[in-house]
Amino acid sequence: MPTPPLLHVDRRQEDVRTVLVLAGAMDLHSVHVFTAAMAAALRSGATAVHVDLSAVAFCDCSGLNALLEAAQDSRAQGRTFQARAPSTAVLRLFTLTGTTGILLDRAPRAVGAAVGAPAGADEAAAKRFEDRSAAPPL
Known part of the structure; x- marks a missing residue:
């Protein structure tokens, strides 16, 4: 019997x-679980998607990549995406990877200083994210 996923997603309007x-x-x-919920939200015609992460106890690079892809896909379709x-x-993961400026409405400065992130790291990461183009085929 498969183990249920450790992530739960509630959707509200x-x-x-x-x-x-x-x-979780x-x-x-x-x-x-998140990518399916995000796809369903975009299919439903949502003009803005906000993702509340207050009850996420653990997030690895798979979760971070899913959030970044959701942000990119939403914005490419002219929709608003925001992690909240x-x-x-x-927040520590976002700060260490320089993605707070991409995923959050505003980058919390105190946390960046606490983990030693250089000033402007989030802005530089946001610029790289926005400027990136499709990778060439292999």
Whole structure:
């Protein structure tokens, strides 16, 4: 019998935005739960998707990549994407990887200083993310 994923997603509507509330662990074995919920939100015609990360206890690079892809896909379709209320663990991951400026509305400065992120790292990462083009075929 398969083990249930350790990530739960609740979806709610707030005016014109769809809010996905994540709880649990966002890793290689559970990230598909988020990607399915995100795809469903975009298929439903949501003009804005906000992802509440306050109850995410763990997030690895699979979860981070899924969030970055969701942001890129949403914005490519002319929709708003925003991660909100990251837990301490998620905020630390965003800060260490320089992705707070890409995923959050505003980058928390105090946390970046606490983990030694250089000033402007988030802005540089955001620029690289926005400027990246499709990788050439292999």
